[in-house]
Amino acid sequence: MLLGILNAQAEGGGGATYELLETYNATGSPSSVTFSNVSQDYKNLQIRISARTAGGGVYMQFNDDTSNNYVQHVIYRSSSGVSSGANLNQPSLSWNTATNSDTAGNFSAHTIDLADYTNTNKLTTGRSVYTLLAGQVFLTYTSHLWRNTDAITTIRVLAEGSFTNDTRISLYGIRG
Amino acid sequence: MTTPTYDLLSSTVLTSTATSVTISSLPTLDANGNTYKDLILTSQCGTTSSQLQYLGIRLNSDSSGNRLQTFFANYNNSLAANTFGGVTTNWDNASQVRNDLHSFCTFQIFDYTSTNKQKTILFRSSKADYAEALGGARVDATQAVNSVTFSADGFPFLVGSTFRAYGIAG
Numbered sequence: 001m002l003l004g005i006l007n008a009q010a011e012g013g014g015g016a017t018y019e020l021l022e023t024y025n026a027t028g029s030p031s032s033v034t035f036s037n038v039s040q041d042y043k044n045l046q047i048r049i050s051a052r053t054a055g056g057g058v059y060m061q062f063n064d065d066t067s068n069n070y071v072q073h074v075i076y077r078s079s080s081g082v083s084s085g086a087n088l089n090q091p092s093l094s095w096n097t098a099t100n101s102d103t104a105g106n107f108s109a110h111t112i113d114l115a116d117y118t119n120t121n122k123l124t125t126g127r128s129v130y131t132l133l134a135g136q137v138f139l140t141y142t143s144h145l146w147r148n149t150d151a152i153t154t155i156r157v158l159a160e161g162s163f164t165n166d167t168r169i170s171l172y173g174i175r176g
Numbered sequence: 177m178t179t180p181t182y183d184l185l186s187s188t189v190l191t192s193t194a195t196s197v198t199i200s201s202l203p204t205l206d207a208n209g210n211t212y213k214d215l216i217l218t219s220q221c222g223t224t225s226s227q228l229q230y231l232g233i234r235l236n237s238d239s240s241g242n243r244l245q246t247f248f249a250n251y252n253n254s255l256a257a258n259t260f261g262g263v264t265t266n267w268d269n270a271s272q273v274r275n276d277l278h279s280f281c282t283f284q285i286f287d288y289t290s291t292n293k294q295k296t297i298l299f300r301s302s303k304a305d306y307a308e309a310l311g312g313a314r315v316d317a318t319q320a321v322n323s324v325t326f327s328a329d330g331f332p333f334l335v336g337s338t339f340r341a342y343g344i345a346g
Binding site for chain 1: 179182212244245261296297298313346
């Protein structure tokens with residue numbers, strides 16, 4: 001039985017088909033991963049990441065756009081309480097990850113949803129959630145915007161430094 | 177080539193009360209030989225207790241206090257947050273259940289078949305008339321998860337309670 005669920009929290013609904021498009025398991029400390037020629041056969045995309053990097057961060061860009069067209073608003077739990085914030089007009093989307101200085105086996109967990117990524121009449125919007133329980137503690141919910149109406153055909157995921165082996169990045173398509 | 181996934185692995189709807197529900201023999205491969213990476217668990221349950229009881233999940237029957245957990249929540253229309261370690265099975269207040277109050281919870285266990293990663297979990301607990309909580313957890317065990325047990329402080333789950341598991345290949 002196959003169930004597709006847009007919601008990153010997998011709230012038990014169903015209907016659409018959820019398909020694995022591509023997955024990447026890091027070996028050799030790469031600094032970036034690129035999903036090219038992203039299928040245009042779906043309505044929404046979900047990216048699931050289990051990450052650990054040299055510098056403790058991961059970034060995402062679409063269609064090789066490196067200009068300041070990315071916006072995020074966040075609400076997060078950290079060691080200092082619950083806070084909110086915004087990253088306006090940035091050259092990428094960004095999230096924290098576990099780092100190589102954390103205990104072996106610590107990885108952050110991320111789900112990133114991109115809505116209507118093939119639609120050329122809408123700015124590209126999405127949302128994400130991730131948790132990091134390592135040297136730092138974060139639980140973060142994010143909305144994000146790419147100020148561009150182009151269909152997404154390329155997704156580049158960059159590490160701060162490099163990806164540690166066993167970092168896993170999977171791309172899924174959700175039919176609508 | 178794409179791979180349909182998000183496969184229903186197990187579905188339990190209680191027809192009699194039970195003090196725990198175990199989903200065992202979780203597979204590592206889907207029908208086409210692809211490795212499952214993430215495990216999604218959902219529960220919608222209540223207990224026979226007249227008092228609120230914590231819902232808990234335990235991985236691989238591991239009863240050690242090896243869990244670190246953080247969350248923020250709306251409890252009775254007030255913001256709450258906490259981070260604590262040494263946890264064995266229990267989750268946040270929004271997961272609590274009793275005989276007239278069910279909770280709806282989801283747990284996403286990342287890379288559950290991995291044997292060299294501690295298990296990182298995203299969870300959400302919803303108790304419609306009282307609370308909503310969003311959280312993350314880390315279980316300090318690198319073994320692949322092959323079973324999950326739901327319990328509620330030893331109080332039986334009510335008839336009709338549901339527990340489901342889905343596998344996502346990656």
